[in-house]
Amino acid sequence: MELMEAIMRRRSIRSYRSDEVSEELLNKILEAARWAPSWANTQCWEFIIVKDKQTKEKLAETLPPPNPARGALSTAPIVIVACGRKGKAGFYKGTVTTVKGDWFMFDVALAMQNLTLAAHSLGLGTVHVGLFDSQKAEEILGVPDEVEVVEMTPLGFPDKESKAPPRKELKDFVFYESYGKK
Amino acid sequence: MELMEAIMRRRSIRSYRSDEVSEELLNKILEAARWAPSWANTQCWEFIIVKDKQTKEKLAETLPPPNPARGALSTAPIVIVACGRKGKAGFYKGTVTTVKGDWFMFDVALAMQNLTLAAHSLGLGTVHVGLFDSQKAEEILGVPDEVEVVEMTPLGFPDKESKAPPRKELKDFVFYESYGKK
Secondary structure, three states, rough: OOOOHHHHHHHHHHHHHHHHHHHHHHHHOOOOOOOOOOOHOOOEEEEEEEHHHHHHHHHHHHOOOOOOHHHHHHHHOOOEEEEOOOOOOOEEEEEOOOOOOOOHHHHHHHHHHHHHHHHHHOOEEEEEEEEEOOHHHHHHOOOOOOOOEEEEEEEEEEEOOOOOOOOOOOHHHEEEOOOOOO | OOHHHHHOOOOOOOOOOOOOOHHHHHHHHHHHHHOOOOOOOOOOOOOEEOHHHHHHHEEEEOOOOOOOHHHHHHOOEEEEEEEOOOOOOEOOOOOEOOOOOOOOOHHHHHHHHHHHHHHOOOOEEOOOOOOHHHHHHHHHOOOOEEEEEEEEEEEEOOOOOOOOOOOHHHHHHHHOOOOOOO
């Protein structure tokens, strides 16, 4: 699929068919994440691929009940849990280098954007799920202290297409030469 | 350009020609950022497009001297400064909703990944620059308190191609069903 088409047509999918996703498709999607850039090439991202029904249901329970993605995490054949290893991105020889502290949220997002675009280009749906009890998810998955669960996405064939939510116009978020100047 | 080609061939470009970048190309790249997903569609990203030579040089001076991207920020015709508006991503009615606090680093990264892929597909180079004094950059650009400068990238036609730094193998960062399980 053409890049700009993938960028503009990707939607957040909250309704999935239960059809399996082949290893081949899954690996292509993970390969896309693998090629993301990262802080000094530290590649702090880690992914847990969950297919087990019980584990998916436990993960879904870490979401607050009104979240529309809750059902999607149980229905979709795969849940990808994106983690960040701490103390890598934003660090130099173990010391933090910027006021932002650990950059793992930034680098995991770069990889996840590649992953979700690749999924869309292969006919698969994803949706970023960030609003859940990540510490409970870490317990469920046995994630060690030096790693944090950042977000999750269901992965599967879309059952329903979603509409694109409206976007701000460029003039609302692009400035020239200094902040606020249009 | 095909999506997977863009993902796998994008390189961090640290050497630029001084040739101008047209408004048309610049707008296509910003349009790609515009279509990124974001926390509850809050779209907290903001961009400052810097072409003024003096401002670019001032921004370059916020980098520690050994950083190889320092020269690129002065030479490239454009510097894009990516900002995040605080209190949007990760919040619900003004209250933080997860242990991660503000998610602006995550959402700005999603938009920047779109932006850098689009630039590459149009023959332009970028490089993520995160190691600099962002508070000094905020002063230079008049960024208000409720917004933070996250990162910058030069934007221009590559003078030299870079090699891809090696990537971990999938087996080094992908686990199945629980953490660490291959």
